[in-house]
Amino acid sequence: MSTIDQIDVKVVAIEQVAPMIKAFTLEPLKGELTPFSAGAHVVVEMDGSEQRYRNAYSLMSDPNDNRQYQIAVRLQETSRGGSIYMHDQVALGDELKISPPANLFAPAWRAKKHILFAGGVGITPFLSYLPLFKQREVEFELHYLFRSHQTGAYSAELAAEFGDQCCCYDADQGKRCDIAEVMSGQPLGTHFYICGPESLIEAVRATAEEMGIPASAIHWEEFAGAKPGLPFKVELSRQGIELDVAADSSLLEALEGAEVDIPNLCRAGVCGQCVCNVTEGEVEHRDSYLSDTEKQSGQVIMPCVSRAAGGRLVLDI
Amino acid sequence: MQTEQLNGVASKPAYGPVELNPKSSFHLFVAEQLLPKAMECLYDACQPNEGRKEKAVVEDASDPELRNLLATFPLNGTLYLAGTEPFLWRVASHARALGLCPEQIRLMAPVTRERHLFCCHCHTITEGVTYSPYACSGCGAMLEVTDHFSRLHGAYFSFQANAEDSADMPEQREVN
Amino acid sequence: MRVAPKEIQSFRDDFTYTNSAAAIERFPFPFPEDEYRYSVNIEAHQPKGGEGSAFEHYIDIDEHYLSEMAERELVLKDMPNRCLVMEHMDLACWEMLERYMVSLAEDYPEHFTLTRDGDSWRWENKLLHIDDHFTFGDSATLPRPPLDYIGRQVQGDFALMDQREGNLFMDAGMVTCPADWSLAFDAGMSFDEWHGPVPMVHNEGIIDRARKYLMALPVGQPVRRLNWTLTVNARMDTSSETYNEWGHERASITPENVGEKIYLRVEVQVLDRMPRSNAVTISIRTYLLSLEDLVTNKAWAVRMHRTMKTLPEALIHYKGLTRFHGMVVDYLAQFDPAN
Numbered sequence: 001m002s003t004i005d006q007i008d009v010k011v012v013a014i015e016q017v018a019p020m021i022k023a024f025t026l027e028p029l030k031g032e033l034t035p036f037s038a039g040a041h042v043v044v045e046m047d048g049s050e051q052r053y054r055n056a057y058s059l060m061s062d063p064n065d066n067r068q069y070q071i072a073v074r075l076q077e078t079s080r081g082g083s084i085y086m087h088d089q090v091a092l093g094d095e096l097k098i099s100p101p102a103n104l105f106a107p108a109w110r111a112k113k114h115i116l117f118a119g120g121v122g123i124t125p126f127l128s129y130l131p132l133f134k135q136r137e138v139e140f141e142l143h144y145l146f147r148s149h150q151t152g153a154y155s156a157e158l159a160a161e162f163g164d165q166c167c168c169y170d171a172d173q174g175k176r177c178d179i180a181e182v183m184s185g186q187p188l189g190t191h192f193y194i195c196g197p198e199s200l201i202e203a204v205r206a207t208a209e210e211m212g213i214p215a216s217a218i219h220w221e222e223f224a225g226a227k228p229g230l231p232f233k234v235e236l237s238r239q240g241i242e243l244d245v246a247a248d249s250s251l252l253e254a255l256e257g258a259e260v261d262i263p264n265l266c267r268a269g270v271c272g273q274c275v276c277n278v279t280e281g282e283v284e285h286r287d288s289y290l291s292d293t294e295k296q297s298g299q300v301i302m303p304c305v306s307r308a309a310g311g312r313l314v315l316d317i
Numbered sequence: 318m319q320t321e322q323l324n325g326v327a328s329k330p331a332y333g334p335v336e337l338n339p340k341s342s343f344h345l346f347v348a349e350q351l352l353p354k355a356m357e358c359l360y361d362a363c364q365p366n367e368g369r370k371e372k373a374v375v376e377d378a379s380d381p382e383l384r385n386l387l388a389t390f391p392l393n394g395t396l397y398l399a400g401t402e403p404f405l406w407r408v409a410s411h412a413r414a415l416g417l418c419p420e421q422i423r424l425m426a427p428v429t430r431e432r433h434l435f436c437c438h439c440h441t442i443t444e445g446v447t448y449s450p451y452a453c454s455g456c457g458a459m460l461e462v463t464d465h466f467s468r469l470h471g472a473y474f475s476f477q478a479n480a481e482d483s484a485d486m487p488e489q490r491e492v493n
Numbered sequence: 494m495r496v497a498p499k500e501i502q503s504f505r506d507d508f509t510y511t512n513s514a515a516a517i518e519r520f521p522f523p524f525p526e527d528e529y530r531y532s533v534n535i536e537a538h539q540p541k542g543g544e545g546s547a548f549e550h551y552i553d554i555d556e557h558y559l560s561e562m563a564e565r566e567l568v569l570k571d572m573p574n575r576c577l578v579m580e581h582m583d584l585a586c587w588e589m590l591e592r593y594m595v596s597l598a599e600d601y602p603e604h605f606t607l608t609r610d611g612d613s614w615r616w617e618n619k620l621l622h623i624d625d626h627f628t629f630g631d632s633a634t635l636p637r638p639p640l641d642y643i644g645r646q647v648q649g650d651f652a653l654m655d656q657r658e659g660n661l662f663m664d665a666g667m668v669t670c671p672a673d674w675s676l677a678f679d680a681g682m683s684f685d686e687w688h689g690p691v692p693m694v695h696n697e698g699i700i701d702r703a704r705k706y707l708m709a710l711p712v713g714q715p716v717r718r719l720n721w722t723l724t725v726n727a728r729m730d731t732s733s734e735t736y737n738e739w740g741h742e743r744a745s746i747t748p749e750n751v752g753e754k755i756y757l758r759v760e761v762q763v764l765d766r767m768p769r770s771n772a773v774t775i776s777i778r779t780y781l782l783s784l785e786d787l788v789t790n791k792a793w794a795v796r797m798h799r800t801m802k803t804l805p806e807a808l809i810h811y812k813g814l815t816r817f818h819g820m821v822v823d824y825l826a827q828f829d830p831a832n
Contacts, residue, residue, distance in 0.1 A: 003539060004713025034712050037771035063769060102711035106771050108657060109581070112416045188390050189416020212340025212393035214418035216658065271709035289705075327700070328682065328689030419658070437675045437733035440574075458737060465690050469681040474690075476733055480740030481816065 004034065004100040006045070011094045012068065017153035018146075021121055022087055023060075023072045026098065032066045038129045039105035039221075042069065043267060045097040046085045051249070051257060053082035056267050058195075058221075059101060060127035069098075072153060074121035078228075081248065102265045105195070105221040107132070112189030114140040115182065117204055119196020120151035125221060126195065127154070130162075142166045145177050145200065179207050194220040221270075229284070232308035236260065236317040237279060251303035251313075260317060262303065269305035276301050280314035283307075326464040330402075332426040335359060338395040342368035345386055347375055347408065349400025353428055356399040377404065378411035387415055395421050402427040403444075403471030410468065430493055433472035434460055442472050448491050450478035462492050498558035498604075498620055504670075505564070510727035512786055516556055520782045521547045522790075523719040523759050527799040529808075535706065538715040538763050547761065550600040551715070552593060552647060553778060558620060561648045561670075564729050568669040569645070572734060575669050576641050577680050578653075582665035585653050585772035586640040587630055592765065592774070593643050618646055640667055649761075649778035652676070654684070656708060656771050663687055668732070670779050672722045672758060673813060675733035692807040707764060707773055715765035722812045723821065724758040727781050731758075746817035751824045752785040755817065757797070784824060794828035801825060 013025035036059055046053040057071035073086040090096070105125055107114060114133065116126045123144060133140050142162065146152035148170045158166045169177040183192065183204075192208065194201045201220045208218050228248045234255075235242045245254040252274055255262055264274040269287025278301050285295045287302035294300055301313070337344065337359065346352070346360050352374055363370050375383045390396070396412055398405050405424045412422055434443045434451060441455025449462035453475075460475035467474070479486045502509040512520070519542075525534075541548040547555070568575055578586060594616055598607035606617040612629040623646070627634040635642050644651055644667035652666040661684040668676040679687040684704045691700075710716065724731055725742040746754060761778045788794035801822050809818050826832045 003537070003715065035768045036712065037769055040712075040771075100711045100713040101768070102709060102766075103771050104709065106656065110416075110657065186392050187416075188392050188394070190392055209340075212338065212342065214393075214420045216418045216420060217392075265709050265711060272705050273709060326689045328686040435678055437678060438735075438737050440677055463690070465678075466686075467678055467680075467682065468686075470678065474675070474678050474733075477737040477740070480737045481743045482741065 006097045018151045020075045020150040021153045027068045036101040038132050039125045040101035040103040043099040055082035058125035060124040062131045072124050108191045111191035115192045116142045117194040118144045119200040122196030145169045147172045191217045229307045233312045235314045267304045277316040282309035284309040328466045329464040335423045341395040343394035344370040346372040346397045349404040378407045397423050399425040403433045406468045406471040434475045435472040499556045501563045502560045504729035523721045524800045528803045529800045535716045535718045538717040551596040565669045576667040578665040585770040588767035589774050590639040590643040649776045652775045654773045670729040692811045710766045712766045712768045717763045720760040724756045743816045751820045756781045798825035798829040
């Protein structure tokens with residue numbers, strides 16, 4: 001049967017590609033990896049000493065290369081630990097488990113022109129777009145915003161390879177990107193893609209709205225997964241157990257920590273796989289999957305990113 | 318047949334009232350044959366601050382005038398269409414191929430309730446259909462009209478009305 | 494015991510199609526409970542039921558292989574547009590060919606062999622006496638375009654969906670044994686549009702949920718669902734195109750012939766993500782079993798009776814069972830001890 005569960009991989013190279021970013025090259029322990037489509041991600045599973053982390057990372061290698069995958073991890077000191085584990089604990093030769101690739105951020109191939117806005121480590125999904133853009137000879141521009149004291153991986157290489165098609169904006173050198181100028185005067189059929197912090201996504205979306213550019217020409221992926229919040233308790237009514245969700249842990253992680261198996265793919269509130277039924281308690285919805293009606297009903301939660309608005313939730317699990 | 322008595326079929330287009338897009342820098346009003354009154358009103362109501370507006374009557378998606386107008390269509394333009402249902406979808410599909418996003422194309426309710434019918438047996442499209450069953454202009458079969466609509470064909474699905482029992486021809490009814 | 498392909502039988506005219514005892518035993522009976530309920534019923538396409546089961550392999554090749562391939566040739570000869578591929582689906586078709594060749598060669602090495610040296614491939618199908626060398630990705634090196642080529646060698650219908658604009662579009666397919674729909678008409682439709690005629694599912698949000706689920710399907714994690722209807726005679730090609738030829742058979746059912754002429758038609762639908770194109774392929778594998786053969790399994794007979802009895806009116810109508818549904822229930826009642 002042609003199914004892939006988790007893939008066992010070995011770390012065959014680690015490279016510090018920016019002050020805060022490490023790139024990891026992963027090879028399968030046996031066989032070949034599957035090719036993937038531009039914009040795909042994998043979920044990397046890390047067995048920390050106190051908890052198991054699962055983080056989604058974009059594949060940034062050439063989609064046609066089935067010998068190895070590459071991911072890049074930005075150290076997020078204020079985050080919930082996965083990136084710290086990758087930076088501090090993972091060494092050359094270590095083995096990791098990854099999910100098969102899934103894609104929630106594919107290029108709109110019918111576009112006449114593609115404009116990419118990358119913020120910091122948000123460059124990663126676009127690195128898998130570029131070989132295919134080149135192969136298919138499509139028109140594109142890459143606008144890469146970073147702080148060279150922290151991020152800016154591959155900026156020199158990209159500038160060298162793509163010349164005028166790649167504009168770099170190093171905030172630490174005082175260079176900033178005039179988003180409105182980039183977006184104005186673009187031809188019919190142009191699509192815009194953003195991967196980076198929420199502020200960049202918001203800025204591009206707001207500019208598009210202001211300029212009357214259709215919303216369906218704007219595509220984005222937030223690379224941040226769950227953000228921390230206040231601790232709360234969750235009761236699983238069918239199993240009759242109660243769990244604590246720590247401030248720096250997501251509800252999904254707390255459930256997984258208690259061996260409660262919840263299907264999931266993106267761990268960022270996008271794919272909809274991990275939806276759970278809520279029977280009691282207020283929800284602070286942080287996902288972009290549920291419709292407004294579903295959110296208002298208060299009967300469902302995406303545990304990968306959303307949390308209790310009060311101190312307690314009861315789930316129908 | 319699975320498509321008998323279809324109620325509220327999801328593929329049947331719904332045409333709501335068309336509103337102007339105030340953010341557009343170019344408003345293009347295109348009608349088949351004659352600019353209907355509703356579109357004239359919309360055109361008159363359109364007072365773009367900085368942008369421009371144009372209206373045109375064209376024969377079909379391949380009309381050279383339409384091609385010229387779309388050749389300079391901006392990324393934030395809006396295309397308003399009026400005409401028969403197949404015309405609306407043919408021009409819309411042509412505009413999509415040029416790069417317009419769905420929300421840039423606004424369709425006014427078709428000017429007639431005449432349908433194009435796709436005969437599932439011989440794949441001929443019969444025009445000007447207002448009642449069911451209706452004779453296929455290709456194979457002659459009496460076709461039951463359904464609400465299952467293809468944007469690609471600009472036509473509704475239809476099948477031989479009395480295929481199960483030749484003596485059992487449904488009564489003629491108007492289609493809306 | 495694996496079922497070996499047998500000599501060609503017909504799915505039209507004289508209807509010589511039969512199921513062996515082994516084929517009856519492995520029939521994918523679709524009803525998990527006594528009362529009929531519509532559900533998305535998606536499960537992982539993992540092996541189930543052990544050796545010889547219809548779910549043993551990614552693709553099920555059974556005793557009807559040669560018959561179904563011969564039937565497909567007849568349909569395509571008559572109506573070549575039962576196979577349609579939009580230009581942008583070329584890569585997806587190649588990926589489907591790859592997925593099928595790899596899994597057939599792995600699962601049925603006695604029948605199929607795939608030899609790969611980079612992009613130079615050799616494909617041997619011993620059942621159909623095919624031995625072709627070609628360059629992967631180059632349609633000019635195959636006798637037919639990739640979907641047309643592989644589709645004539647695998648049982649079941651195929652549809653390929655392009656994923657874009659937050660939806661799935663049916664932009665390619667080979668459909669020669671559908672349960673009453675037309676690929677030529679539905680081509681290019683979004684997921685919601687081509688399910689347009691299906692009753693009950695839209696209001697309940699089933700279609701929306703199914704679409705969102707499929708759009709997030711990862712590579713290498715195919716899922717399957719079963720669908721069913723009742724067909725008069727062992728007719729594979731119950732397409733809309735030929736409805737004017739077979740429709741009258743629905744009026745041919747009598748209490749005397751219902752067990753022999755009505756077939757439970759089950760579709761095992763497998764949905765799978767293609768890795769490079771990000772397309773989703775659906776294979777729709779059809780199994781036909783006469784009620785007479787079905788009731789040889791006592792548990793199935795009872796459940797079939799109860800399911801048919803509780804079928805909602807809208808579905809009886811939608812599935813085209815109106816003319817004979819009552820006779821089916823009456824026939825099955827004799828096998829249900831509750832009566």
